[in-house]
Amino acid sequence: MQRALLCIIFIVTGLPISFAQVQIRRAMTLMGSQFEITLVDQDSSIANSRIDQAVAEIERIENLISEWRSHTQIAEVNRNAGIKAVQVDRELLELTQRALYFSKISDGAFDISIAALDKVWRFDGSMEEKPSAVEIQKSIAHVGYQYIEIDSVHSTIFLKKPNMKIGFGSIGKGYAADRGRQLMQDLGVQAGMINASGDIASWGQQVNGKAWSIGVLNPFRSHKMIKVLKFHEHAVATSGSYEKYVEFDDVRYSHIIDPKTGYPATGVVSVTVYGPSAEFANGLSTSMMVLGVKEGRKLAKQFPKYKFIIIADNKRIYR
Known part of the structure; x- marks a missing residue:
């Protein structure tokens, strides 16, 4: 999964004094990717302790589902x-x-x-x-x-077949984001955002009372946003072909492979899906990348709790 098309927008000014809360953000490498955990809590010491617990939970998940670690x-x-x-x-x-x-x-x-x-x-x-x-x-x-x-x-x-192999690169980070959010909620953390390399799960609101904001960037127009998503308890995931790829003879081959042909999927540059679960959003976005615009939209519309933005390789945007 590639995540460069999502831009997290933090606005933390204008905090009412009566809130007596802090908003702490920490970046780290987990599951081989860049993660960022933001929490709103009573004070920085408690918030940092909670982030440590979220990190431990994500590491536990990696040690369960990683196909790259021999002991899993x-x-x-x-x-x-x-x-x-x-x-x-x-x-x-x-x-x-x-x-x-x-x-x-x-x-x-x-x-x-x-x-x-x-x-x-x-x-x-x-x-x-x-x-x-x-x-x-x-x-x-x-x-x-x-x-x-x-x-x-x-x-x-x-x-059943020799030489088969399974891996959770498609939904593993979304699952980790969901689990991190659930753990923090169970511990009583009022608000936060788990950004698992672009698979994002949030709850509550920023320390200034504003909703969390995620900008969906246009890969064809640098620094231009297609949409700014504003939400409280929600999740978003993006699958895309715009950054992780190889080129041979001036042809770009994306890392998202069609399982039926063995060749990289074509026709769609990126799919952003947002709704209650990061894992589910990721499953949908990956499926839609392979299915293409028509069949992908048909699939997504079976799940009304989830919305989508498809950017096709002809630069058309579908919602």
Whole structure:
């Protein structure tokens, strides 16, 4: 997921003296990405202590769902692809079930088993040539959400095909933002914002009484905003092809892959979705990027609690 099209706007002047609160913001690297946690609390000491707790919760989630860390449960599931089912925590099982739900409603446009293509398409600067059609075809043979078997009774996940792999790069940060928000609310923190590299979950209001403001930038017009979102308890996520990509022969290939073809999705530059849950918004935005404008809008309109902004590669904006 790329997040450069979201701009957080903080306005913290004009604080009524009677509020006796502070607004603390801290940036850090978590889950391999830039996070920012902002809390409104009684004083800076309490706020910073709460941020430490939010960070610990996000690190706990990373140590559960990261496919890159060898000790995690999801790494164990991947190692046993085609061999045996692996027992996992109920939390991971349910996250996988929700991912499979997105696969079903998007007709496979969303698929966590796309992680099997991580050695074919690399967006870390190490790719020197475009993968061949044969390489891509071989790799997508290991992709398919229908081969992910869930046993709810025994809490196991089994990848039926050898060399399959699943990963939560698509919804993991949104889930972490949601969980961070829930933890802070449970601890009595009155307001705040968890920005998980652009997957944002907020609640309450800024210390000056104003709503949280998120600007959606236009990738075709530098520093121009398409819309400023203002909300209290809400979430927003953006999927885009505008920053994380590779180029071969003057053609740009996005990091968002169509699971059915193995090639980067085309036709849409970015999708911003906003509603109650960052995880759900992220699942929708990723699905819509792959489905394209027409089918993506059709999918999103099934969920009236969520709104969207689609920027197509012909520079048209759809809402």
